[in-house]
Amino acid sequence: MMNERAKFIRPYQWTVVAVGALAVLWCVRTLPVAQLDFRFLLLSFVTVGVSSRISVKIPRHDSNITLSDTFIFLALLIYGGEAAVLLAAAEGVSSGLRVSKQKKPVTILFNAAVMACSTAAAVIAQRLVSGAQLDFARHDYSDILVVVCALGLAQFVANSSLIAVALALKTNQPIRQTWSKHCAWLSVSTFVGAASAGAIANFINSAGFYAFMVALPIICIIYFTYNKYLEDIKTTAAQAELSERARAEAERERAELAELHVEEQRSYIAELERIKCELQESREHFRHAAFHDSLTGLPNRALLTDHLKLAIERARRRPDHLFAVLFLDLDRFKNINDSLGHAAGDQLLIETAARLERCSRPTDTVARLGGDEFAILLDGLESQYDALRVAERVQEELALHFCLGGHEVYTTASIGITLSTHAYDDPENVLRDADTAMYRAKEKGKARYEMFDMDMHDDAVARLQLENDLRRAVEHNEFEVFYQPIVALSGGKIAGFEALVRWRHPERGLVSPTEFIPLAEETRLITEIGEWVLRESCRQMSEWRDLLPPSHHPLIISVNLSSKQLTQPDLIERIKQILRETGLPSHLLKLEITESAVMDNAESAASMLAQLRDLGIRLSIDDFGTGYSSLSYLHRFPVDTLKIDRSFVSRMGEGDENSEIVRTIITLASNLGMTVIAEGVETEAQHGQLSALGCEYAQGFLYAKPANAETTLGLIRRDQRGNDPRSLTPYADDRSLSRLTQILAA
Secondary structure (H helix, E strand, O other): OOOHHHHHHHHHHHHHHHHHHHHHHHHHOOOOOHHOOOHHHHHHHHHHHHHHHEEOOOOOOOEEEEEHHHHHHHHHHHHHHHHHHHHHHHHHHHHHHHOOOOHHHHHHHHHHHHHHHHEEEEEEEHHHHHHOOOOOOOOOHHHHHHHHHHHHHHHHHHHHHHHHHHHHHHOOHHHHHHHHHOOHHHHHHHHHHHHHHHHHHHHHHHHHHHHHHHHHHHHHHHHHHHHHHHHHHHHHHHHHHHHHHHHHHHHHHHHHHHHHHHHHHHHHHHHHHHHHHHHHHHHHHHHHHHHOOOOOOOOOOHHHHHHHHHHHHHHHOOOOEEEOOOOOOOOEEEHHHHOOOOOHHHHHHHHHHHHHHHHHHOOOOOEEEEEEEEEEEEOOOOOOHHHHHHHHHHHHHOOOOOEEEOOOOOOOEEEEEHHHHOOOHHHHHHHHHHHHHHHHHHOOOOOOOOOOHHHHHHHHHHHHHHHHHHHHHHHHHEEEEEEEEEEOOOOEEEEEEEHHHHHHHOOOOEEEEHHHHHHHHHHOOOOHHHHHHHHHHHHHHHHHHOOOOOOOOOEEEEEEHHHHHHHOOOOOHHHHHHHHHOOOOOHHHEEEHHHHHHOOHHHHHHHHOOOOOOOOOOEEEEEEOOOOOOHHHHOOOOOEEEOOOHHHHHHHOOHHHHHHHHHHHHHHHHOOOOOEEEEEOOHHEEEHHHHHHOOOEEEEOOOOEEEEHHHHHHHHHHHOOOOOOOHHHOOOOOOHHHHHHHHOOO
16 A cells, blocks of 8 residues: 655655754854863764764663763753754764665754754753753752753653654554654663763762763773673573574484384385496496597597507507598588587587498597597508598588588588508507698698698697797797888879788798798787787887878878787777877778688678777778678678789789779779779889779889888888889898988988
């Protein structure tokens, strides 16, 4: 039932607050300031800061006696009503701030107003009984007791009435019932506080205020001792209750156990028999699980290793015994798994396992090593060609489409093959070499098989060394950024630069990017390297902007963004941070992404590119024409520029067909509102053809080779003077370019 009185709560509270405020204002106006001394300040501090936090629990009652009432009454008796009302209001505010959880102003002000009003009622009662100020010298303690009882009664009636009305409005209960239930107990604390105040005032009148302050620590000790006594009683009672409950619970459990004992004895023998059977089944299950893959049911790596040990031992005893291991890895499995879901990926692995078993003999071992990696042990072969025929049969079988949840899916496998003719003595070495051959098959284009030879092992060792060196290079910052100018074909001015990373190996010197970039991609070190290149390029371009006159046209810095970076969830925040650190305006940064990086996951790539574009960053599709861009997707990407791959530019002079491809790309970009940059321009003829086809920008050795920052600054200053960048072509090495820069700077 809805509380119809609730709407009166807030007006009532504000009314009480208003009356309390009037009482406070009246007391401020009539306060005898001259009578207030240091003792009053000390009494106020004790009342507001200390006494409100101290209370005495009344045994067997849900109530407490707080010392703040005592000190307010004491202030009334010693310093008069005005001081008591102001002290009561201050104590009400302090208690409200300390106790209230929500710190609502109206609640705090209401509490203070109730204290002020009830204390004002006590002041009126005191003055009606004894006059304006109680004279302790002319009255004995019985007269004082009458006065304090009168002011205690007045304070109790006013305080309990104001609180009872508020609670009745809130709970929709009768005021009298609410008063009896929640407020009647206040009489105890009120009268005890009033009587205590009278006794203390009488003591101070006879012994002095400072004598009371000396006695106060003794009172506090008695208070804390009493509280500790009450806590000990409560703890003892609780422990006794818990012990009784525990004893009763133990008795109940013993009774239940006695009833169950007979039944347990009857079922005990049957349970032992059942456990024995289950244990036997469990042993068989765990034995199978320890040596088989849970998804496909194929032997796992452990069982394959055992079979390999036996095959190696047979080959050692019989030199003519031949075995081979085929190491398979599914191509594009991650794309299928990510696009169709893990359930479809699991189904693909199960069907792949079934097809591999169909391609092998019953005596062969088909195993799943983990993920999308499988291995086949072909034992007892006539010749190595038997292994090649099995590999071809596997390729043919896996080339057939898979039906996964209503989707037709195609996949292939990269296969590495190793033979026992390499005189193995450890199964792990067999799998290692087969794995090495498999990776060689992937490097050569996937969907093929490769036979292991010792050169592959040497390459693998060298690759491992290069990987270790690359990790050290990241830690020790062995990279440099070289800059290659991008030139406007109309006018020959430099429009910007492409940032290209170079690795200055401490022993090998400059390592070709074609050697370490694929390895960095594979090991995911490319994310750290790419972020460093981006930060360094932005910093360098920002530094050049400060060196150039304001009239110089803005230069764009183009930085390659790898496919691994494009999938970083915090890529946007990282780029924002770099732009903030370097101070480079976002519109002067262009990020270059390859076709394959964009098309591997077109939907997520489109979203990421849109966020980059919203930052004002320019975007470019690098090596356009070499990947598999869908024209239906291309217009959905917020791309500014297409970069024609150098392979098309280099073949323009070989026939009309290549020129037409370049013309088509330029026309497509124009229709989509994009600019075009031709890569790899090395001859005047290529320069002229691109200009005739309407290409806007180009880069290549014809204009300048990639150079370090110092040399590039000289090139910028030369361009500023109006020189054609192609005049720099004869200077091929860094030292010559550096000398040229020094001459120009002079």
